[in-house]
Amino acid sequence: MSRTMNSNEEIELKFFVNSELSSDAVVALVDQNLSDYDLLKLPRRKLGSTYYDTPDLLLRNHRVGFRVRTDGQSFEETVKTGSRTGGGLHSRTEHNIPLDTDHPDLKRVPGEFWEQTGIDQSRLNQELKPLFVTDFCRIRRKVMKEGRVIAEFCFDSGRITAGDRFELIGEIELELVDGTVAELLQLARKMVDNAALKLHLDSRSKAQRGFELAGLSVPPSAKSFLLLDGEPEVLVRAYFDMYLEHEQILLSRFDLRSLSVMTLAAYQLQKLTNDSRFNLLIPALLELERMVADSEGRHKKFIRLISSRSYLVFILDSYAKIYCGVTL
Numbered sequence: 001m002s003r004t005m006n007s008n009e010e011i012e013l014k015f016f017v018n019s020e021l022s023s024d025a026v027v028a029l030v031d032q033n034l035s036d037y038d039l040l041k042l043p044r045r046k047l048g049s050t051y052y053d054t055p056d057l058l059l060r061n062h063r064v065g066f067r068v069r070t071d072g073q074s075f076e077e078t079v080k081t082g083s084r085t086g087g088g089l090h091s092r093t094e095h096n097i098p099l100d101t102d103h104p105d106l107k108r109v110p111g112e113f114w115e116q117t118g119i120d121q122s123r124l125n126q127e128l129k130p131l132f133v134t135d136f137c138r139i140r141r142k143v144m145k146e147g148r149v150i151a152e153f154c155f156d157s158g159r160i161t162a163g164d165r166f167e168l169i170g171e172i173e174l175e176l177v178d179g180t181v182a183e184l185l186q187l188a189r190k191m192v193d194n195a196a197l198k199l200h201l202d203s204r205s206k207a208q209r210g211f212e213l214a215g216l217s218v219p220p221s222a223k224s225f226l227l228l229d230g231e232p233e234v235l236v237r238a239y240f241d242m243y244l245e246h247e248q249i250l251l252s253r254f255d256l257r258s259l260s261v262m263t264l265a266a267y268q269l270q271k272l273t274n275d276s277r278f279n280l281l282i283p284a285l286l287e288l289e290r291m292v293a294d295s296e297g298r299h300k301k302f303i304r305l306i307s308s309r310s311y312l313v314f315i316l317d318s319y320a321k322i323y324c325g326v327t328l
Contacts, residue, residue: 010094012175013188016251018198018307023157027139029194030153030172034143034187037150042140045071049134051210052104054127060217062117065207066128068104075099079109080207081117104128132162132210136169142177143187150179151187160206162214169206172199182324185316189328192312200307201315203248212252219252225264236272239265240322244315247306254299259289277314 017026031039049069053059059066065080079095097108106125114121136158143151151174158169174191176184192199211217223245228238243265246258263285270278284305291298305311320328 010175011181011184012173013184014202014204015172015188015191015199016202017155017170017172018200018303019196021196023137023139023155026157026170026172026197027141027155029197030155030191031141033191033194034141034153036190037187038144039153040142040144040149042142045138045140047071047134047136047138049206050102050130051132051134051207052128052130053216054124055129057211057216058119058124058127060211062119064117064119065205066104067207068099068102070102075102077104077108079113131216132160132214134158134160134169134206134210143174148179149177150183151175151177153187160210160213162210165213167209167213171202180324182320182326185320185324186328189313189316189320192309192316195309198307199312200251200303201247201312202251204251220249222246222249222255222257222261225261227268232272236269236322239268239272240318243269250299250302254295254302256289259285259302263289275318281311281314 019026021029047069049067051065051067053066063081066077068075068077070076075098077097077099079097081093095109095113097105099105099108106121106128111121114124136156138154138156140152140154142149143153154173154175156169156171156173160167160169172191174184174187191197208217212219225242228235230238243262246261246265249255249258250262263282266278266282266285269275270282288298288302288305291301317328320326
């Protein structure tokens, strides 16, 4: 059988599940919320992945991720490039290559790929080593309407392990198949209607979390707030991007500077959009800024804020209006 490389661009939304519900309970709630759609159940899979790079992170420094994954029966290596995020929505190019064993085979990745990324393949062959692993169970559904597969839903639960350290995985992904971004956001809007799920938008990949866990990557830090000039529509997008970028920075650890940028960006969005919901959000952000210097307590309160149903609905509604020109 010939071996071929499949490549495609993924567009997906990613949520972290804060609740202590079982995997089956989480999926049952999502099924309930998406009852307006036809849901095709796919086989449950147990997946294990080993992530690789050189000691000085040659791949990561070129924005390339490399892993070998197994479901217990077959093996596949994957390279991912060019991730772009916004509001939890991100797209990237992904290449999946079948393997005969669990050992990486860089020769199966076409040479032009390495040329395009500027990576020295010969050096990579000599220095590539495993850095961390992920093990999780994946429950999947195809989300359909009138015979059309709009998106695929999956829930991953398990752990990331780096040496003697680990973090839990509990994440929901909605991946676009044959729909529009607006339809994907509409699905997400229905999904967050159940507050018991305790979701928050989280664009961090398993790889990013793994590198941070292994101490091989410093979490991103806040950028300085900039007062921008331009047409109102352009400014709204720019400040919304700024707000969401710093929301994601705060997921790794509490950072007062990031929170301050979020507050200032929200204030500019309030003036530009006249959306009354900012009148509730801005005081909540200011309260977090003024709390006694307790990073752990602030971080927990921040997670509670962004996991509330009203907050998620507001963010998804805003994203749909600002980027797609639609109302959910």
